[in-house]
Every structure is written in C-alpha cells, then in structure tokens.
Amino acid sequence: MSFQTCDGRDWTPQYLISIDAKKCIGCGRCFKVCGRVVMMLKGISEDGEFVDLDDDDDEIEKKIMVLNDQGACIGCGACARVCPANCQTHTSAVPEAA
Numbered sequence: 001m002s003f004q005t006c007d008g009r010d011w012t013p014q015y016l017i018s019i020d021a022k023k024c025i026g027c028g029r030c031f032k033v034c035g036r037v038v039m040m041l042k043g044i045s046e047d048g049e050f051v052d053l054d055d056d057d058d059e060i061e062k063k064i065m066v067l068n069d070q071g072a073c074i075g076c077g078a079c080a081r082v083c084p085a086n087c088q089t090h091t092s093a094v095p096e097a098a
Contacts (some may be wrong), residue, residue: 001094013075013091019065023087026063030079030088039079040068 002012016038031039042056043051043060051059080088 001092012092014073014077014080014092015094016067016070016079016088017072017091018089019067019088020087021064021066023085024064025085025087026065027084028065029082029084030065033078033082036069036072036074038067038069038073039065042066 002045005011018077019039020046024042030040031041041053042065043053044062044064045051045059046061053060053063075090075092077090080090
C-alpha cells in the first residue's frame with residue numbers, strides 16, 4: 001500500500017509491529033510523539049513479567065515501552081525517528097488488528 005504526499009511524492013506507511021524488550025530503554029520518546037496511543041510504558045518484574053507502573057515500584061526491575069493498540073498505528077514512523085535504542089520493528093504491510 002502506498003500513497004502520495006501533498007506535493008505528489010510517493011510515500012509508503014511503515015507500521016509498528018513490535019518493540020524489542022531487550023533493547024528498549026523506556027525513555028518514552030516514542031510515546032510522546034505518538035498521538036494515537038499505540039504504545040504504553042510498562043514495568044518488568046524480577047521474574048520477567050510485565051507489570052503496571054502503579055504497582056509497587058520495588059517489584060520493577062526495568063521500564064519499557066510495549067504495544068498498546070497496534071491497530072491504531074497510521075505508519076507515520078515518528079516513533080522510529082526519535083528512538084535512541086533502535087528497538088522497534090516496522091513493516092509496510094498492513095498489520096492485522098490485534
């Protein structure tokens with residue numbers, strides 16, 4: 001699927017399909033540029049399980065971004081441009097809504 005910009009150049013959306021938990025540093029830059037709430041910040045417990053950040057902070061070993069609403073992604077690529085950890089995977093294929 002490809003489109004055109006307002007001046008006629010070809011443009012292909014790049015949809016966010018995954019975030020590598022091992023690479024993500026939880027900085028939140030991607031969340032701040034995304035107006036569609038595609039991602040959210042979660043904690044990882046000592047056992048490696050995802051936990052909400054409102055849980056006891058003593059349980060949280062690391063904070064990372066996770067997909068929240070993948071189907072809301074419009075493929076703008078803003079999150080990839082601001083990510084210092086290069087932890088996201090994007091595709092031009094239309095993802096199946098989760």
